[in-house]
Amino acid sequence: MEELKALTEELLLLNKQLSERYQLARETGEKGDFYKEVKPFADKVKKVSELWEVAVKEWIIEKKPKYIHFPQVIHTIENLELVSVQAFFPETSYKRFVSYIQSIDYVLHAVLEEI
Numbered sequence: 001m002e003e004l005k006a007l008t009e010e011l012l013l014l015n016k017q018l019s020e021r022y023q024l025a026r027e028t029g030e031k032g033d034f035y036k037e038v039k040p041f042a043d044k045v046k047k048v049s050e051l052w053e054v055a056v057k058e059w060i061i062e063k064k065p066k067y068i069h070f071p072q073v074i075h076t077i078e079n080l081e082l083v084s085v086q087a088f089f090p091e092t093s094y095k096r097f098v099s100y101i102q103s104i105d106y107v108l109h110a111v112l113e114e115i
Helices: 002-028 034-063 070-086 094-114
Strands: none
Touching (some): 002 070, 002 094, 034 070, 070 094
8 A cells, every 4th residue: 555655756856847847848848858868757747647546446356446447547648658758849739748748647636635
């Protein structure tokens, strides 16, 4: 349970950092360097989200939370992987990016509330 909470909080922090990085890219109009910024950050997000996926699925099976389901977990991970790359490119659609960020935040906060 503590591991799941820690991983969820870490993903929330990474999601916030992605949002801030996207704002910077839009303000400056500069793309992130793929090998110095984008790939390392995307790899970190992928690593944490894979650990989170295992922990949250075990938790769902064990605790059967009322408002958290497997499809939400899968979509949240997919969205995290998308924004972990898109955040470094100013031409990314603002509306879609914000929608992904909000969706990720919603599910992660819902998991924390259920814990």
